[in-house]
Amino acid sequence: MxxxxxxxxxxxxxxxxxxxxxxxxxxLADDAAIVAxxxxxxxxxxxxxxxxxxxxxxxxxxxxxxxxxxxxxxxxxxxxxxxxxxxxxxxxxxxxxxxxxxxxxxxxxxxxxxxxxxxxxxxxxxxxxxxxxxxxxxxxxxxxxEDRALLRSGARPGDDIYVSGTIGDSGLGLAFLRGEISGLDDAAERFLIDRYQVPEPRPMLGRALLGVATSALDVSDGLAQDLGHIADCSAVAAEISISAVPVSRAAAAAVRNGLANPEDLLSSGDDYELLFTAPKEAREEVMVRAEEVGVPVARIGEIRAGTGVDLLDADGKPLILERRGYTHA
CATH class of the missing domain: 3.30.1330.10 (PurM-like, N-terminal domain)
Structure with a gap:
């Protein structure tokens, strides 16, 4: 024993x-650490x-x-x-x-x-x-x-909206672990489960975006819901196209096989990718900085005046989600 x-x-x-x-x-022998x-x-x-x-x-x-x-x-x-x-x-x-x-x-x-x-x-x-x-x-x-930080409150009308990596993998990985879905090959299933259990944070990209991004947050509760936090904090509206949101080969296979709907990928949690905005004139700079740190980013929409988040389907028509995100409460 x-x-x-x-x-x-x-x-x-x-x-x-x-x-x-x-x-x-x-x-670890005293009551607190001392950091300068x-x-x-x-x-x-x-x-x-x-x-x-x-x-x-x-x-x-x-x-x-x-x-x-x-x-x-x-x-x-x-x-x-x-x-x-x-x-x-x-x-x-x-x-x-x-x-x-x-x-x-x-x-x-x-x-x-x-x-x-x-x-x-x-x-x-x-x-x-x-x-x-x-x-x-x-x-x-x-x-x-001392003079720089990325906040949720800096987005301005006309800014582009970007996201790093791919979206929706983690939610699919959890569904596989719970036995709610099945039917992909072993490599795809393993990839999705890994994305849930061991997420890939983007600290190098975050630092690279200082001075060019106007707002940012990490996608923990679903892309659609988290984009709403930027819109609310910045007092602006956001519009994204679902067809522009990057998805992995494994997630795309899950959609093709009827294991998930494309809109499900926008509302699943635990992706831990960076969602950020930047001025249109900074498009080349954003891509250069992302490439320098080896993190793929995709431009998925635009900030405009107003309130709320609008999602457009592949035909440019408004898309209504039954659930915009996940809550850990």
Whole structure:
């Protein structure tokens, strides 16, 4: 029988090795970390909680759960144009969890992997027990130039609307995991599931867009719904063409096979792509900057005066969605 460790034993065994050689976290032995901001920079702070059964499935691999918990926060920093720096993490482990120590071992493996991928560092956190579902809360920190940031409130009439990557993959991946749809080849199904379990945040693109994009956010609750947040915060209207929204080969195959409707891709959550606006005269600059950081972007519509979000089908006719987005509440 595997011994269940106490809080401080877990910190020493699993998390202290993550901060070796890193001064800010003070070996996770003090009450707080001490961080000095670089000259000319200010801090961006974000927080996201992930709950089993809402944001991930309990059957998901612990290392993938760890990576998703970090990446959804990195995506928020990317949407502000911030460079990811570090984070704190609180784990509420379900009471009586089978093989909690083995689960933590695999969870930390995922953390370590994304430390390398994104240049992150652990700055502190907590572990507790809960009778409720497994819950992970991450607070992430990043650096921004003192004079620049991407906000939701800067879109202006005449601006183009862009989105990075492809849209709708994550929602399809979740549907496959839940057994709600089937029928694609193994590679396509694996691709879609990967997009749900291990999203690809775009921090390099976010930083590249500083000084050219007028507004931005990350697509977490569905493209149609999240575009409404930009429209509301900027006091403008938005219009996009569904045929211009980029989709992956796997998602296109799902639509061809009747597993999803094209409009479903606009309302599914957890894509974590960047949705942003920029002046028409900056079209070439946007594409150059995106190419420099290796992230594909597509122009999908336009900002205009007014309110609300209009969606146009392939014939240019208004499209009404039964559901515009997903809520994690």
């Amino acid at each position: 595997v011994k269940r460790l106490g809080e401080f034993e877990r910190i020493a065994r699993y998390f202290a090795p993550l901060v070796e050689g890193q001064g800010e976290a003070l070996g 901001p670089p000259a000319g920079m200010r801090m961006a702070v974000t927080a996201d909680a992930l709950v089993a059964g809402v944001h991930f499935l309990e059957s998901d691999s612990p290392d993938r759960i760890a990576r998703k918990a970090l990446r959804v926060n990195i995506s928020d920093l990317a949407a502000m144009g911030a460079e990811p720096y570090g984070y704190t993490a609180t784990l509420a482990l379900t009471s009586g969890m089978a093989d909690a120590e083995g689960w933590l071992e695999r969870f930390v493996t995922g953390q370590r992997s994304d430390h390398i991928t994104f240049g992150l560092r652990l700055l502190g956190g907590d572990t507790v027990s809960t009778p409720g579902p497994l819950t992970i809360s991450v607070t992430a920190f990043g650096w921004l130039p």
